[in-house]
Amino acid sequence: xxxxxxxxxxxxxxxxxxxxKVLGDDGTHFEAVxxxxxxxxxxxxxxHQLVYAALGERMKAEIHALSMKTxxxxxxxxxxxxx
Amino acid sequence: MDTQELIKSQVxxxxxxxxxxGSPKFPQCGFSNxxxxxxxxxxxxxxxxxxxxxxxxxxxxxxxxNWPTIPQLYINGEFVGGSDIMRAMYESGELQTxxxxxx
Numbered sequence: 001x002x003x004x005x006x007x008x009x010x011x012x013x014x015x016x017x018x019x020x021k022v023l024g025d026d027g028t029h030f031e032a033v034x035x036x037x038x039x040x041x042x043x044x045x046x047x048h049q050l051v052y053a054a055l056g057e058r059m060k061a062e063i064h065a066l067s068m069k070t071x072x073x074x075x076x077x078x079x080x081x082x083x
Numbered sequence: 084m085d086t087q088e089l090i091k092s093q094v095x096x097x098x099x100x101x102x103x104x105g106s107p108k109f110p111q112c113g114f115s116n117x118x119x120x121x122x123x124x125x126x127x128x129x130x131x132x133x134x135x136x137x138x139x140x141x142x143x144x145x146x147x148x149n150w151p152t153i154p155q156l157y158i159n160g161e162f163v164g165g166s167d168i169m170r171a172m173y174e175s176g177e178l179q180t181x182x183x184x185x186x
Contacts, residue, residue, distance in 0.1 A: 045150075052151050059125045059151045065114065066152070067167055 002062050007055075008032075014054035018073045028064035035076040038082035060078065086143035094157040097184035099129035102144050103154040107131050114166040118139060118154040121166075121173045127182045 008031055012020060017036045020024040024030035032051070039047045047070035059066070071079065073079050084092070086102035087092030091163050109184050117176040121152070134141040134153055147153050148162035156163040159179050164172070 045162065045164050046172065048165070048168065049149060062143075067114070069167065069171075 003027075004030060007063070007066075008056060011051060013055045014056075015050060019076065028062075030063065030066045032066060032068040033071070034068060035071045035073055037073055039070055039072045040074075088129060090143055091160075093130070093132060094112045094162075095128040095160040098159055099127055099182065100157045101129050101154055101155075102140070103131055104135050106133055106138065111135060112153070113185070114152075115133045116152045117166045118156065118169055121169050121178070122156075122180055122182075124173070125179050125182050151181070153174045158182065 004020075004024050006061075007024075008020050008022045011017065011032070011034065015034075015036055016042060017033040017034055020033065022030055022032045034051055036047075036050070036051055042050070048068060051068060051070065057065065065076075101118055101122060103110060103112075103115035104119060105115055107123075110116035110119055116179075119131070125153055132140065135143060141153070146151065148155060148157075150162065150165065152165050154169075155167055156165075163169070163181070169178060170173060172181070
């Protein structure tokens with residue numbers, strides 16, 4: 001069964017991340033927070049597409065549902081600062 | 084008409100199009116359900132296309148906007164996003180602004 005940790009590893013293999021957290025323990029439904037410098041200057045659609053691209057074929061086969069929030073390092077710091 | 088042309092005609096022929104699993108009355112997936120609720124909350128008329136009813140569209144829509152998941156929202160022919168992005172844009176008010184421009 002696919003674990004959240006494996007999914008984190010799949011993403012970070014192909015996308016440089018400053019921070020990543022994937023949750024989900026049923027093997028098919030996951031929630032991810034991904035912070036990457038690659039997201040700078042890109043809209044949300046393009047940011048999510050980068051994560052999907054990092055997962056490649058796995059997105060079609062193994063993963064039924066991946067809900068995600070993507071942040072640039074700057075936006076992430078700002079968000080953390082507000083906590 | 085091939086599938087990509089059919090999708091193009093659907094998204095350009097209607098101001099707001101949602102590709103989803105099931106129908107707005109009977110969504111077959113939590114994310115599709117969320118998408119319909121957001122559009123209902125925005126008080127907008129939209130065309131819903133059930134991808135479970137057409138295998139060609141179900142596969143073809145993933146390639147159309149290079150987006151591997153469903154639901155998918157299109158406004159004025161432009162791909163807007165999936166349910167995560169719809170929720171974020173709804174919360175920021177951006178989605179309502181985009182939808183108002185279609186009325």
